[in-house]
Amino acid sequence: MKKRFQWLALLLIALIIGGLFLSSSMSYQQQTLIPFLKHYLAGQPGYDTLSNVKFIYAGKEESIAAVGYFKLVEFFIRKLAHFSIFGLLGIATFWFLKDEMHTRFLAPWVAWFTVTGWAGFDEFHEMLTFGRTPLVEDVMLDSAGACCGIIITILILLVYQKLSKKD
Numbered sequence: 001m002k003k004r005f006q007w008l009a010l011l012l013i014a015l016i017i018g019g020l021f022l023s024s025s026m027s028y029q030q031q032t033l034i035p036f037l038k039h040y041l042a043g044q045p046g047y048d049t050l051s052n053v054k055f056i057y058a059g060k061e062e063s064i065a066a067v068g069y070f071k072l073v074e075f076f077i078r079k080l081a082h083f084s085i086f087g088l089l090g091i092a093t094f095w096f097l098k099d100e101m102h103t104r105f106l107a108p109w110v111a112w113f114t115v116t117g118w119a120g121f122d123e124f125h126e127m128l129t130f131g132r133t134p135l136v137e138d139v140m141l142d143s144a145g146a147c148c149g150i151i152i153t154i155l156i157l158l159v160y161q162k163l164s165k166k167d
Helices: 002-024 034-040 069-097 106-127 136-166
Strands: 054-057 060-063
Touching (some): 002 106
16 A cells, blocks of 8 residues: 555656646746736735735735736735645655655655755756746745645644554
């Protein structure tokens, strides 16, 4: 049963990395969500709340005043996607490594460093793609997503082990 989960984790890793490579190969114009958002969020829900949001990301102001409603919503969707996808990649990588490593203590660290490396490679690939902007901040966000995914997985495994010992 453990080997089956490892193979599934490896398959998930391959699918995510393949999807990331494909995504990084596309220009911003090919990926933009703005037309979709303009159609489905035409009434600009949450505008009042978002109008109070203002921060700097990668040296650029992100606010409705600076970039507009739809660009700001797209920014949050894109960054959430970064965090989530690399969180899932962290989970799958840790799950694959946890039973393969001789020292279980190293598995989360190796998984995290591996996924952070993939995040760096992904941004490097974006640098080679016309119309894309590679950002160190995105690598940091991706790395944080991987770290959170790994930590959540470890906590769930610890709770599961504790509960299974009671039975």
